[in-house]
Amino acid sequence: MPIARSLRQLGAVLALLPAVALAQTVGGPLSPLPPVPELAAERVELGRRLFNDPRLSSDNSLSCASCHRLDQGGADNLPLSPGFDGKPLPVNTPSVFNASLNARQFWDGRAQTLEEQAHLVVQSPAEMGSDWQVVVRRIADDPDYRAGFARAYDQGVDEHNVQNALATFQRTLLTPGSRFDRYLQGDTAILSTDEKYGYQRFQEYGCIACHQGVNIGGNMLQKFGVLGDYFKDRGNPTPADLGRFNVTGDEEDRHVFKVPSLRNVAVTAPYFHDGSAATLEAAVDVMFRYQLGRTPSDEDKALIIQFLKTLTGQWQGKPL
Amino acid sequence: MMLTRRRSFLLLATSAALLASVLVYLYLMSKADESDTYAQARDLIRQIKQNDSQWENEILKARTTINYNYDPLVSPLVEMKQLWRAFDNIEAHHRHAATPAWRAAYADYQQALEDKSRWVERFKSHNAILRNSLAFLPTAADGIQVQLGQLDATDTLRLHSIATDTYDLMLSSLEFAQMTTDDKAADILVGLNKLAVNKERLPAEFHGPIDILSNHIALILREQPRVNQLLEQIEAVAVAERLDTITQMLDRDERAALLIDQRYHFYLLVFSTLLMLLLLYMAVCLLRSFSEINRVNRALMGANDELEQRVERRTLALTQASTALQREIDERTLLESQLVQSEKLASLGQLAAGVAHEVNNPIGFVSSNLGALDDYFSRLQDMLKAYRQAEIAIDPATLSASLATLRTEIELDYILDDIPLLIRESKDGISRVGQIVKDLKDFSRVDSNQDWQWANLQQGIESTLNIVASELKYKADLVKAYAPLPEVECLPSQINQVIMNLVVNAAQAMGPQRGTITLRSGCEGEQVWIEVADNGCGIPADSLQKIFDPFYTTKPVGQGTGLGLSLSYGIIKRHRGEIHVLSEVGVGTTFRIELPVHQTRAA
Ligand SMILES: Nc1ncnc2c1ncn2[C@@H]1O[C@H](COP(=O)(O)OP(=O)(O)OP(=O)(O)O)[C@@H](O)[C@H]1O
Numbered sequence: 001m002p003i004a005r006s007l008r009q010l011g012a013v014l015a016l017l018p019a020v021a022l023a024q025t026v027g028g029p030l031s032p033l034p035p036v037p038e039l040a041a042e043r044v045e046l047g048r049r050l051f052n053d054p055r056l057s058s059d060n061s062l063s064c065a066s067c068h069r070l071d072q073g074g075a076d077n078l079p080l081s082p083g084f085d086g087k088p089l090p091v092n093t094p095s096v097f098n099a100s101l102n103a104r105q106f107w108d109g110r111a112q113t114l115e116e117q118a119h120l121v122v123q124s125p126a127e128m129g130s131d132w133q134v135v136v137r138r139i140a141d142d143p144d145y146r147a148g149f150a151r152a153y154d155q156g157v158d159e160h161n162v163q164n165a166l167a168t169f170q171r172t173l174l175t176p177g178s179r180f181d182r183y184l185q186g187d188t189a190i191l192s193t194d195e196k197y198g199y200q201r202f203q204e205y206g207c208i209a210c211h212q213g214v215n216i217g218g219n220m221l222q223k224f225g226v227l228g229d230y231f232k233d234r235g236n237p238t239p240a241d242l243g244r245f246n247v248t249g250d251e252e253d254r255h256v257f258k259v260p261s262l263r264n265v266a267v268t269a270p271y272f273h274d275g276s277a278a279t280l281e282a283a284v285d286v287m288f289r290y291q292l293g294r295t296p297s298d299e300d301k302a303l304i305i306q307f308l309k310t311l312t313g314q315w316q317g318k319p320l
Numbered sequence: 321m322m323l324t325r326r327r328s329f330l331l332l333a334t335s336a337a338l339l340a341s342v343l344v345y346l347y348l349m350s351k352a353d354e355s356d357t358y359a360q361a362r363d364l365i366r367q368i369k370q371n372d373s374q375w376e377n378e379i380l381k382a383r384t385t386i387n388y389n390y391d392p393l394v395s396p397l398v399e400m401k402q403l404w405r406a407f408d409n410i411e412a413h414h415r416h417a418a419t420p421a422w423r424a425a426y427a428d429y430q431q432a433l434e435d436k437s438r439w440v441e442r443f444k445s446h447n448a449i450l451r452n453s454l455a456f457l458p459t460a461a462d463g464i465q466v467q468l469g470q471l472d473a474t475d476t477l478r479l480h481s482i483a484t485d486t487y488d489l490m491l492s493s494l495e496f497a498q499m500t501t502d503d504k505a506a507d508i509l510v511g512l513n514k515l516a517v518n519k520e521r522l523p524a525e526f527h528g529p530i531d532i533l534s535n536h537i538a539l540i541l542r543e544q545p546r547v548n549q550l551l552e553q554i555e556a557v558a559v560a561e562r563l564d565t566i567t568q569m570l571d572r573d574e575r576a577a578l579l580i581d582q583r584y585h586f587y588l589l590v591f592s593t594l595l596m597l598l599l600l601y602m603a604v605c606l607l608r609s610f611s612e613i614n615r616v617n618r619a620l621m622g623a624n625d626e627l628e629q630r631v632e633r634r635t636l637a638l639t640q641a642s643t644a645l646q647r648e649i650d651e652r653t654l655l656e657s658q659l660v661q662s663e664k665l666a667s668l669g670q671l672a673a674g675v676a677h678e679v680n681n682p683i684g685f686v687s688s689n690l691g692a693l694d695d696y697f698s699r700l701q702d703m704l705k706a707y708r709q710a711e712i713a714i715d716p717a718t719l720s721a722s723l724a725t726l727r728t729e730i731e732l733d734y735i736l737d738d739i740p741l742l743i744r745e746s747k748d749g750i751s752r753v754g755q756i757v758k759d760l761k762d763f764s765r766v767d768s769n770q771d772w773q774w775a776n777l778q779q780g781i782e783s784t785l786n787i788v789a790s791e792l793k794y795k796a797d798l799v800k801a802y803a804p805l806p807e808v809e810c811l812p813s814q815i816n817q818v819i820m821n822l823v824v825n826a827a828q829a830m831g832p833q834r835g836t837i838t839l840r841s842g843c844e845g846e847q848v849w850i851e852v853a854d855n856g857c858g859i860p861a862d863s864l865q866k867i868f869d870p871f872y873t874t875k876p877v878g879q880g881t882g883l884g885l886s887l888s889y890g891i892i893k894r895h896r897g898e899i900h901v902l903s904e905v906g907v908g909t910t911f912r913i914e915l916p917v918h919q920t921r922a923a
């Protein structure tokens with residue numbers, strides 16, 4: 001079929017034209033994690049203690065670590081974690097690991113910094129249910145904290161410094177050393193052939209269109225259900241399903257969520273904002289169906305899942 | 321005293337503080353060399369602009385790259401926000417934010433950035449899926465093509481047309497991505513419809529892939545215009561222009577600040593000059609007060625010394641009291657002896673006056689008698705001459721001879737010669753006695769009281785000289801060199817006493833050789849002067865200051881009392897005059913008295 005072949009070639013050329021014009025950046029759309037930043041040790045330590053301190057919640061029942069369990073991939077294994085009052089939260093708990101590398105925080109991306117995130121979580125009526133005056137007073141009443149803050153900050157204990165301490169600690173919560181990062185860093189033998197194929201499929205199917213960058217996601221908002229109505233198919237719509245619409249009120253932001261990072265994805269089930277996908281397979285299926293609008297072969301899917309498992313990094317020298 | 325000192329100290333302190341603060345203020349104002357911060361601010365804005373254009377570059381890349389890393393689309397915004405915070409911090413310095421123009425510029429920039437980041441955020445989402453679908457399109461079409469090829473060629477023509485349609489659609493879609501026009505969109509819609517129709521004509525296994533293809537094409541149809549629109553929107557957001565505006569405002573403000581700065585520099589210069597002058601003035605004051613302190617210190621030391629001295633003096637006082645007593649006694653004695661002396665003189669004068677008065681009468685008739693005698697005798701002579709001539713004629717010769725003998729015996733010729741001589745001498749003598757008496761009277765002035773009167777000093781001098789003439793006679797010659805003197809208001813007898821004393825002293829100063837005493841007088845304006853000079857022994861220098869002391873004498877006991885000059889000094893002083901002495905041993909001595917013509921006596 002000469003015509004067909006020639007047309008095909010033309011199409012390929014047309015599709016590649018822009019790519020040729022501006023060559024792909026070296027290293028591709030994914031990049032390894034940066035090293036854990038060296039931050040003021042006293043602030044990190046204060047943040048670590050605050051992170052584990054239930055006094056941040058109104059009834060002293062919840063700490064950050066209650067949901068963001070560092071021994072469970074920086075999240076918990078529940079679809080929806082309970083708030084301070086025991087009622088399930090509207091969205092699934094995302095991992096705190098590598099959160100500092102996300103362009104935005106929360107599923108709906110309503111916070112741009114970790115400080116803002118801490119601020120909102122503490123006074124959210126569903127999560128910590130507290131308010132900052134109370135929190136700051138409780139912390140200031142603790143002589144240890146007082147001394148620590150006096151050392152670490154000029155102004156001692158105040159709302160801003162408490163949030164900063166928490167954020168500072170979280171900025172150290174990176175999980176470098178994943179097998180994929182080491183592959184990116186040049187240790188090409190560390191991935192099996194299947195895993196490498198998995199990475200290739202990941203690119204070919206276009207997962208990488210959204211899950212890219214240093215955090216393999218986290219730097220973009222995307223509509224959940226680009227090529228299919230996920231929510232109609234799932235049923236039981238909740239206000240949280242509106243996603244970013246709840247923040248901007250813009251129709252265009254309906255069902256728009258932050259693209260989550262795929263780092264440590266293998267150990268942070270369940271998946272999605274509603275925690276509806278219990279397994280990686282289920283999650284990959286949903287992604288293919290509603291985001292990519294394609295049906296992968298079982299083999300490709302398996303390869304991709306294998307690849308995703310290479311994204312699990314290390315924390316404190318141990319794999320997550 | 322204490323209060324004013326404290327107040328002046330307070331005043332000094334406040335004014336010093338005031339001056340210092342003015343200086344510091346001016347220094348800070350002029351020092352507030354903001355060109356640094358302006359440069360920083362401008363640099364930050366430039367960096368923000370750089371990030372902005374980098375951002376736009378990345379957007380351009382993102383719209384043409386299939387598998388794109390969106391991190392570079394996030395980082396410029398983060399960077400820009402950070403830079404803006406730094407800029408804001410610097411600007412807080414300039415306190416611009418307060419002015420409406422700056423607030424507007426800030427708000428415009430923030431709004432532009434917010435708009436742009438919102439559009440970029442959307443662009444990321446839409447572009448990602450658009451690129452993905454575009455990349456997938458050839459594969460999707462290929463898949464259908466391959467499947468078509470595997471079909472049994474029952475209706476090759478139809479299959480061929482389906483294949484062509486599919487490719488057409490794919491190509492239109494790819495073209496649409498390059499040239500998004502409504503025509504192309506319509507073409508694609510037609511193509512999609514055709515594909516839907518074709519799908520129905522194909523076996524069920526084709527339905528899935530065709531659906532997938534048309535879904536992706538529909539996505540492209542939907543997303544490409546959206547992406548284009550977003551790009552236009554992004555392009556329309558004038559972040560760079562807003563930044564340029566801010567840069568321009570910075571430039572303008574900097575120029576203004578520079579002007580103000582220069583002005584403060586000038587103020588500072590003027591102020592420091594003034595301050596320097598003040599300092600100089602204060603230094604002078606300080607020096608002055610130092611000398612004042614020194615003076616006070618000296619005074620204090622003096623006072624201390626004085627205290628000691630006072631103790632000494634107190635102890636001295638007693639001895640002094642006794643000395644004073646002694647002196648008083650001495651003075652009394654002196655006064656007494658002076659009194660005695662003047663009494664003596666007075667009584668001498670009185671006596672002389674009495675004698676003169678008594679002698680005057682006999683002198684009067686003796687001299688008139690002598691006159692008569694002289695006249696008588698000359699007449700008698702004539703008679704005797706006649707007798708003599710007649711004698712020749714007288715006979716007897718014996719008579720004439722006896723007469724001649726008698727005449728010879730009695731030495732008549734000699735007598736006749738001598739008598740007029742005697743008479744003349746007697747006349748002389750008596751006139752001299754008269755003169756002496758007159759002089760005595762003049763000297764003692766018995767005829768007048770001891771009252772101030774206008775007197776001819778010359779006359780007094782002459783009388784005095786006559787009185788002492790005998791004493792002078794064998795010792796010295798008198799030389800007189802008088803200039804005419806006016807009448808002088810004085811106590812004449814006392815002045816005479818002075819003259820006499822000086823002349824007598826001069827005479828007494830003569831050695832065995834005869835000397836000369838020169839009397840001079842003269843008048844200079846309201847002053848008259850009299851000098852008594854001798855060429856006697858002179859007075860040694862160490863005795864000069866003692867000669868006016870009472871009882872100082874070098875003369876043997878009985879001759880001198882040592883009161884002469886002391887009295888004279890007192891008299892001259894009473895006349896408000898001066899008495900000086902000029903003497904050289906072996907050459908002579910000159911006494912000079914000066915007297916005012918008028919006595920302007922207060923009382
Ligand atoms: N013209 C003179 N030449 C030399 N010595 C003189 C002369 N006039 C005064 N003196 C000295 O001054 C002394 C004091 O003189 P002053 O007339 O007071 O006393 P005096 O002549 O000694 O005694 P008197 O009381 O009789 O005058 C004299 O003893 C003599 O030594």
Ligand SMILES: [Mg+2]
Binds near residue numbers: 824825880885
């Ligand atoms: Mg004498």
